[in-house]
Amino acid sequence: MQTEQADPAHRECALELEAHPYRIQQIRRIVSAQLRYWRLDPLIDATSTGISELLANVHRHAKPDKRCAVKLSLAPDRLTVAVTDHDPRLPHPQPTEPTATTGRGLALVEAMTDSWGTDLLPDDGGKVVWFVLRTPVAVPKTVPLKAVSAPVEQPAPPVPLAVAASVTPVASVA
Numbered sequence: 001m002q003t004e005q006a007d008p009a010h011r012e013c014a015l016e017l018e019a020h021p022y023r024i025q026q027i028r029r030i031v032s033a034q035l036r037y038w039r040l041d042p043l044i045d046a047t048s049t050g051i052s053e054l055l056a057n058v059h060r061h062a063k064p065d066k067r068c069a070v071k072l073s074l075a076p077d078r079l080t081v082a083v084t085d086h087d088p089r090l091p092h093p094q095p096t097e098p099t100a101t102t103g104r105g106l107a108l109v110e111a112m113t114d115s116w117g118t119d120l121l122p123d124d125g126g127k128v129v130w131f132v133l134r135t136p137v138a139v140p141k142t143v144p145l146k147a148v149s150a151p152v153e154q155p156a157p158p159v160p161l162a163v164a165a166s167v168t169p170v171a172s173v174a
Contacts, residue, residue, distance in 0.1 A: 011038065011074040019058035019066045019085070027070060028052060034072060035079075042136050043079055046112045047072075050131050053105035054083040057129070062087040074135070078114070082130040090118045090127055 013034050017023050028048045035044050051070060058068045068085040093106040109116050109131055116131035 009076050011072075013072040015070045017068060017070070019055045019062065019068050021056075021059065024052055024055045024059070027055065031070070031072065038074055040074075040079065040135060043133050046133055047079065047081055049112060050081060050109045051083065053109050054081075054129050054131075057091060057105055058083065058085045058087075061089070061091070063089075077135055079133045079135055080130060081133075082128050084121065084126055084128045086124060086126040088120060088125045088127055090120070091129060 013031075015027060015030060017027060028051065031051055032044050032048055035041065035047060055068070055070070059066060062068070062085045065086060068083055071082045071084070073080040073082070091106055093110065106116075113131040114134050116129070118127055118129050120127050
């Protein structure tokens with residue numbers, strides 16, 4: 001489910017799902033498409049990785065169920081990603097060994113994002129784990145005329161009709 005707000009400077013996208021491994025890949029593709037739509041391609045890798053780690057934590061640790069929601073909130077200067085579930089236990093980063101193959105998800109989220117955190121949800125007893133990424137600086141849509149320093153090229157002269165008619169098309173090789 002996706003919702004767009006009327007204010008173009010603040011946009012949201014929300015998805016509800018069961019956190020199972022096959023769904024995590026689907027959510028990564030959906031989120032990547034949404035970020036491309038918002039023209040935030042530079043944030044796709046960090047966002048997808050962060051969401052994967054948070055959803056994997058829901059899959060491994062959340063009780064009583066694996067139902068959760070992913071919400072993307074875009075403000076002019078930042079993208080906030082939140083994953084909510086029904087388990088009130090807050091996650092805590094664990095010290096890991098350099099050769100460990102699990103338990104590094106929150107450390108990875110912390111390393112790849114500008115900030116992250118957790119909050120308890122008072123209504124249903126669950127929690128939200130979120131992270132923030134700064135959005136890239138917007139490029140102006142138009143370039144002022146005085147900023148253009150390259151000489152203006154003259155268009156090529158038109159091809160005379162007699163020459164154009166004598167050109168034999170080359171067959172394309174399929």
